[in-house]
Amino acid sequence: MNPVFARVFGEPIPSFFLFVALAYLLAAVVLVGTAAAEGRNADACVDLALITVVAGIGGGRFAHVLFDGHLADYIHLCTAPELVDWPLDQVTCVSSEWGGVWDASRAVCHPAQHDCFAWARFWSGGLTFYGGLFAATAAGIWSAKRDGLGMLYAADIAAMAVPLGLSVGRIGCFFAGCCFGAPTASRLGVVFPPGSDASVAQAKLGLIESSTRWSVPVHPTQLYESAGALLIAAVIAFWVRPRRKRDGEPFLAFCIMYAVLRFGLEFLRADERGGLLGFSTSQWLSVVLVGSALALTRTLRGVSQPS
Numbered sequence: 001m002n003p004v005f006a007r008v009f010g011e012p013i014p015s016f017f018l019f020v021a022l023a024y025l026l027a028a029v030v031l032v033g034t035a036a037a038e039g040r041n042a043d044a045c046v047d048l049a050l051i052t053v054v055a056g057i058g059g060g061r062f063a064h065v066l067f068d069g070h071l072a073d074y075i076h077l078c079t080a081p082e083l084v085d086w087p088l089d090q091v092t093c094v095s096s097e098w099g100g101v102w103d104a105s106r107a108v109c110h111p112a113q114h115d116c117f118a119w120a121r122f123w124s125g126g127l128t129f130y131g132g133l134f135a136a137t138a139a140g141i142w143s144a145k146r147d148g149l150g151m152l153y154a155a156d157i158a159a160m161a162v163p164l165g166l167s168v169g170r171i172g173c174f175f176a177g178c179c180f181g182a183p184t185a186s187r188l189g190v191v192f193p194p195g196s197d198a199s200v201a202q203a204k205l206g207l208i209e210s211s212t213r214w215s216v217p218v219h220p221t222q223l224y225e226s227a228g229a230l231l232i233a234a235v236i237a238f239w240v241r242p243r244r245k246r247d248g249e250p251f252l253a254f255c256i257m258y259a260v261l262r263f264g265l266e267f268l269r270a271d272e273r274g275g276l277l278g279f280s281t282s283q284w285l286s287v288v289l290v291g292s293a294l295a296l297t298r299t300l301r302g303v304s305q306p307s
Contacts (some may be wrong), residue, residue: 003016003175003176005018014123014176015172015175016173016176017122018172019172019173019175020123020169020172022168022172023167023168023172024056024057024165026165026168027053027158027162027164028049028050028161030161031048031157031158031161034157034160035149035157040149040150040153041149044149047143047147048143048144048149051139051142052136052143055135056132056133056135056139057127057132059131059132059134060129060131060132060135061119061120061122061126061127061128062135063130064127064128065119067128067131067281068126068272068274069273069274070272077111077115077118077119078114078118079114081110081114081115082101082110083110085110086098086108086110086111087203088100088109088195089109089212090102092109092195093109099112099113127169129262129282130282130285136158137155140155140158152246152247152248152251155247155248155251156241156249158251159236160233160236160237160250162254163229163230163236164233166225167227167230168226170223170225171222171223171226173222174220174222174223174226177193177196177197177198179225179269179271180196180197180215180221180269180270181218181219181220181224182219182270183202184218185217188219189217189218189219191214191215191216191217191218192214192218193215194212195211196215197271198215198218199215201270201271202216219269221268221269224268225261228261229258229261232257232261236250236254240253246300248296248300249297252300255289255290255293256290256294259289259290259293260290262282263287266279266280266283
């Protein structure tokens with residue numbers, strides 16, 4: 001884990017933001033490059049890439065704020081920062097880097113100032129993939145229709161670009177320490193440093209003495225998803241898309257494969273992300289996505305031929 005990848009002129013470059021930026025750039029390059037190589041309107045492809053990137057970031061952040069269990073903290077950061085607990089020891093809390101207020105009665109750290117825009121700082125971490133996927137899909141449909149690019153054609157290219165970008169973005173999650181897994185005794189287990197999301201969560205559960213300790217080994221679910229997304233991108237690019245019978249099939253195949261992957265990985269995750277009836281929000285969305293994709297697969301029959 002290394003939340004700060006590097007410093008430029010003394011300013012930190014968050015690892016999460018760097019890898020997310022690389023992920024969106026890679027996805028945009030694949031989308032535009034593939035379409036241009038196949039003789040499509042290059043300007044329309046660039047517009048599509050830019051619009052879906054903006055929508056993906058906005059949708060991902062919006063879903064994170066609302067559904068990942070942090071809405072109260074974002075509200076309190078603006079209205080009553082003394083109600084927000086930071087998982088820091090006293091020395092770190094009052095350091096120049098954090099500038100917090102130490103609450104000796106509860107032995108916790110609080111923000112010293114009101115911050116009404118913390119919810120918007122996506123570059124510090126906090127993007128929900130499904131929120132980004134749904135928002136980018138809606139924006140992409142609008143853009144493709146507007147520019148005459150072909151909605152199903154654009155979706156099929158995105159089916160290669162999106163999982164490829166996701167495979168890079170999840171590495172940023174690993175460096176940031178978010179989206180961590182459940183404790184494990186396997187050789188694949190990794191430990192996260194004091195003050196990380198994993199150590200804070202385990203301290204609350206009594207698995208370690210305090211959040212100032214290293215976490216117990218956990219599943220590196222971020223890397224599992226990174227590898228799975230890369231495999232999905234390869235299957236779509238080299239197997240599904242060349243053999244498609246109709247436009248739209250590669251995108252629906254991506255939706256089904258990713259939903260199955262995500263549904264399974266959610267059982268190995270231990271971070272706070274919301275849920276209902278024993279299943280996480282992402283698992284319910286995975287079920288909806290598979291059902292919708294299967295229904296649309298039947299609808300596609302006879303609609304269009306590969307362009």
